[in-house]
Amino acid sequence: MLVSVKQALAGQPAVGTKVEVRGWVRTRRDSKAGISFVAVSDGGCHDAIQLVVPNTLPNYASEVLHLTAGASISSIGTLVASQGKGQAFEIQADSVTVFGLVDDPETYPIQPKQHSLEFLREQGHLRPRTNTFGAVARVRHHAAQAIHRFFHEEGFFWVNTPIITAADAEGAGQMFRVSTLDMTNLPKTEAGKIDYSKDFFGKETFLTVSGQLNVEAYCLALSKVYTFGPTFRAENSNTTRHLAEFWMIEPEIAFANLNDDADLAERFLKYVFKAILNERMDDMAFFEKAQKGVIERLDKFIGSSFERIEYTAAIEILKNAKKKFEYAPEWGKDLQTEHERYLTEEHVGRPVVVMNYPEQIKAFYMRMNEDGRTVAAMDVLAPGIGEIIGGSQREERLDLLDARMRKMNLEPSHYNWYRDLRRYGSVPHAGFGLGFERLIVYLCGLANIRDAIPYPRVPGWAQF
RNA sequence: UCCUUGAUAGCUCAGCUGGUAGAGCAGGCGACUGUUAAUCGCCGGGUCGUAGGUUCGAGUCCUACUCAGGGAGCCA
Numbered sequence: 001m002l003v004s005v006k007q008a009l010a011g012q013p014a015v016g017t018k019v020e021v022r023g024w025v026r027t028r029r030d031s032k033a034g035i036s037f038v039a040v041s042d043g044g045c046h047d048a049i050q051l052v053v054p055n056t057l058p059n060y061a062s063e064v065l066h067l068t069a070g071a072s073i074s075s076i077g078t079l080v081a082s083q084g085k086g087q088a089f090e091i092q093a094d095s096v097t098v099f100g101l102v103d104d105p106e107t108y109p110i111q112p113k114q115h116s117l118e119f120l121r122e123q124g125h126l127r128p129r130t131n132t133f134g135a136v137a138r139v140r141h142h143a144a145q146a147i148h149r150f151f152h153e154e155g156f157f158w159v160n161t162p163i164i165t166a167a168d169a170e171g172a173g174q175m176f177r178v179s180t181l182d183m184t185n186l187p188k189t190e191a192g193k194i195d196y197s198k199d200f201f202g203k204e205t206f207l208t209v210s211g212q213l214n215v216e217a218y219c220l221a222l223s224k225v226y227t228f229g230p231t232f233r234a235e236n237s238n239t240t241r242h243l244a245e246f247w248m249i250e251p252e253i254a255f256a257n258l259n260d261d262a263d264l265a266e267r268f269l270k271y272v273f274k275a276i277l278n279e280r281m282d283d284m285a286f287f288e289k290a291q292k293g294v295i296e297r298l299d300k301f302i303g304s305s306f307e308r309i310e311y312t313a314a315i316e317i318l319k320n321a322k323k324k325f326e327y328a329p330e331w332g333k334d335l336q337t338e339h340e341r342y343l344t345e346e347h348v349g350r351p352v353v354v355m356n357y358p359e360q361i362k363a364f365y366m367r368m369n370e371d372g373r374t375v376a377a378m379d380v381l382a383p384g385i386g387e388i389i390g391g392s393q394r395e396e397r398l399d400l401l402d403a404r405m406r407k408m409n410l411e412p413s414h415y416n417w418y419r420d421l422r423r424y425g426s427v428p429h430a431g432f433g434l435g436f437e438r439l440i441v442y443l444c445g446l447a448n449i450r451d452a453i454p455y456p457r458v459p460g461w462a463q464f
Numbered sequence: 465u466c467c468u469u470g471a472u473a474g475c476u477c478a479g480c481u482g483g484u485a486g487a488g489c490a491g492g493c494g495a496c497u498g499u500u501a502a503u504c505g506c507c508g509g510g511u512c513g514u515a516g517g518u519u520c521g522a523g524u525c526c527u528a529c530u531c532a533g534g535g536a537g538c539c540a
Contacts, residue, residue: 029499037499052498068491069501086500106491106509107474112501113489115475118533210540235538236465248540326536337536390540435540448533449540460531 006045008079011089015079019091021049022074024129027112028067036064038096040073043134046282050082050090051075063098068105069112070129073098117451124455124464132290135283136451139276140440146275147228147249147436150268156224156251161211163230166203174234175206176244207232212250212433213365213418216394219252219429220421226251228436236459240448243437245457252431258367258376258393261430262353265380265389266306268434269351273298276443283444291445297384298443304350309343311335311357311374317347334361335379337386344381352381364404365418366392367428378432385442391432398422 003012003019013019023042030036034055039048053064053075067073077093084090102108109115109123110130120127127133148158164178180200181187187195196204211227218225231248251268253260277284277298288295309317318329318339323346327336335343335354344352356374359366366375376393395401401422402412412419440452450456455464 027501029497029502031497031499032495033498035498037502039500050500082498084498084500104474104491108490109474111475111490113475114501116533119475121532231540233539237538238465239536239538240534242539246540387540433540438540 003079004044005040005042005047005049008049008091009045009047009087009089011079011081013079015081015089017079018076018094019079020074020076021051021091023048023072025067025069025071025073027069028064030065036060036067038064038067038073038075038093040075041129041134043128043137045138046131046135046286047087050084050087051077051093051096052090053093053096057093057096059096059098063101064096066101067098068102068108070102070105070108070110070126071098072100117448121450121456122463128454131286133451135280135286136440136444136446137454139280139283139444140436140452142276142279143272143439143443144228144436146272146279147268149275150271151224151226151251154224154267156226157218157222159211159215159218159222159225159227160229161208161214161227163208164201164205165208165214166201166205174236175209176232176234178205178207209233210248210250210433212252212431213415215250215252215431216418216429217421219254219431220425220427223254224251238459240450241438241441243449243453243456243458246449246453247436249434249436250431252429254427254429256393256430257428258355258378258391258430261391261393261432262306262308262355262378262380265353265378265391265432266351269380269382269388270302272439273302273443277302287444294443294445297445301351301382306351306353306380307348308353308355309348311354314339314343314354318342321347332358332360340379340381340386344386345383350383354379354381359404362392364408364410365394365401367395368400368404376430380432382442385438388438388442389432389434391430393428393430396422396426396428398426 001019003021005021005023008019008021021040021042023040026039026041026048028036028038036053038051038053040051041048057064073096075091075093075096077091079089080092082088082090110126120130128137151158181198187198189195208231210231211229215225215227227250229247230245232245234244251264253264284295312331315329315331321342323342325338329339355378356369357377359368359373359375362375362377366377368375378391379387380389382388395404398419401419405412437449437452441449446452450458
C-alpha cells in the first residue's frame with residue numbers, strides 16, 4: 001500500500017507490511033556489505049525515511065548506485081524496525097523505481113550541506129526541497145489553516161475584497177498601476193494628460209494596498225468579518241521586513257471599541273501560536289536548532305497576558321528610561337523600532353499593546369478620542385520583533401470623519417461609498433491588520449521576510 | 465531612497481605589505497563499513513561580478529557600473 005513518509009517514520013500501518021513510498025532522494029550511502037542506504041523525503045514532514053536497498057536488485061548497479069540528491073524515486077518494500085541508530089523504522093526495499101535522475105549532479109544546487117539563504121533565494125524553484133523551506137512551507141500552511149479556523153470558530157465570515165481597486169485605501173503608500181493601455185502609444189486628453197477613460201475599467205486602477213475599507217462595508221452588515229489575501233505595495237523598501245507582494249489578515253468587528261479590538265488580537269495570536277506548537281513540532285524543533293529560543297518565545301507569548309499602555313504613558317516611560325536611544329522619544333512622533341523593542345522586551349518583558357496615538361501620525365479613518373488630540377489606534381508589540389499588529393477603532397461619525405479627511409488633504413467626495421456607511425446605520429466598529437509573512441518570520445525565527453513567502457517580490461526582483 | 469559591507473571552483477570560504485590562485489563540501493574513481501550531511505585515498509574543476517585605469521606586474525590599489533547582504537526611513 002502507498003504510504004507517506006510521515007506514516008512510514010511512525011511505523012504505520014504496522015511493521016511487516018508491504019508499503020510503497022515516493023519522493024526525492026536526500027542522501028545515499030553505500031555499504032560493501034551489499035546494501036545502500038537511501039534517505040527519501042516526500043516533503044510531508046521534516047524527516048526522511050531510510051530505504052535499505054540490497055545489491056541484488058536488478059537495477060542496483062545501473063540505477064541505485066547513481067542516485068544523488070534530488071533524484072525522484074518510488075520504492076516498494078517491507079516496513080521494519082531499524083537495525084541502526086537514528087531512526088525507529090525503515091523500509092527493506094524489494095524494488096526501487098527511478099522517475100528521474102539528476103542530469104548533472106555536480107551542479108544540482110541543493111546539496112546535502114548548509115546553503116546560505118541568499119543563495120537559495122536565487123534557486124526559488126528548488127529551495128522548497130531543502131529542510132528550511134520545506135519547514136517554512138508547512139508552518140505557513142498550518143498557520144493559514146489556524147487563522148481561518150480561529151475566525152470561523154469565533155463566528156467571523158471570510159470576505160474576499162478586490163485585488164484591483166480604484167482608490168488608495170489609506171491615502172498613503174505607492175500603488176502598482178493596473179492598465180491595458182499601450183504604453184508606447186498612450187491616449188491623451190485635450191489637456192495633454194493620459195486619458196484613463198480609454199483604459200480597461202474606464203478609470204485609473206491599481207492593485208490593492210489594503211482590503212480594510214471594503215471589508216468595513218461587510219462588517220456593517222455581517223458584524224464579524226475578515227480578509228485574508230494578497231496585498232501590494234510599490235514602495236522602494238529594501239529591508240528584511242518588506243515585500244512588494246504580501247498576504248494580509250484584516251478582521252473587522254462591529255459594535256466594538258478599541259479594547260474589544262485588543263482582546264481579539266490577543267486571542268488571535270495565542271490561538272495561532274498554540275496551533276503551530278501542537279501541529280508542527282517537528283519543524284519547530286528544526287528552527288530551534290538554527291535560532292535558539294524560538295519555541296520558548298512562543299510558549300511565553302501564549303502564557304502571558306498582554307500589557308496595555310497608553311501612548312502618552314509610553315512616551316513618559318521612554319523618556320525616563322536609562323537606556324540611550326538613537327532617536328529621542330517625543331510626544332507627537334511615532335515610536336521608533338528601538339522604542340518598541342525597549343517597551344516590550346525590557347520594560348514589561350511580554351507583549352504590549354500601545355493605545356491612543358496622536359492623531360497627526362495616524363490614518364484618517366481612526367476614531368477621534370474625547371481629548372481631541374489622540375485617536376483610538378493600537379499597536380501590538382512582541383518581544384523579539386516589535387510591532388506585529390496595527391489596528392484601530394474606526395471613526396463612525398460622519399462629521400468627524402469628514403473633518404479628519406480634510407485635515408489630511410483628502411477629498412471626502414472621493415470616498416462617498418465609504419461615507420455612506422456612516423450615513424446608513426453607522427455603529428462603532430474596530431479592526432486590525434497583520435502581515436502574514438511577518439507572522440511566519442516570528443514563528444520560524446527567520447531573519448528575512450523574503451524567506452517567509454514562496455516567491456518573494458521586492459524592488460528589482462520578480463524571478464520565478 | 466540613504467548609509468554601510470561584500471562579489472574568488474557547483475556550494476561555503478581563505479588568499480598578508482601587489483609577484484599570474486587554495487581548502488572543505490559536492491562530483492568522478494577506488495578502499496572500507498548496518499551506514500546516519502559516514503570515513504580514508506586519488507582525480508577533474510576557476511576570464512577572481514562587469515568595464516576602464518595605475519603598475520614591469522593586479523584577486524589584491526583607484527574609478528565607474530551591476531548585483532547581493534546588513535542597517536535606516538516608510539510600513540504590514
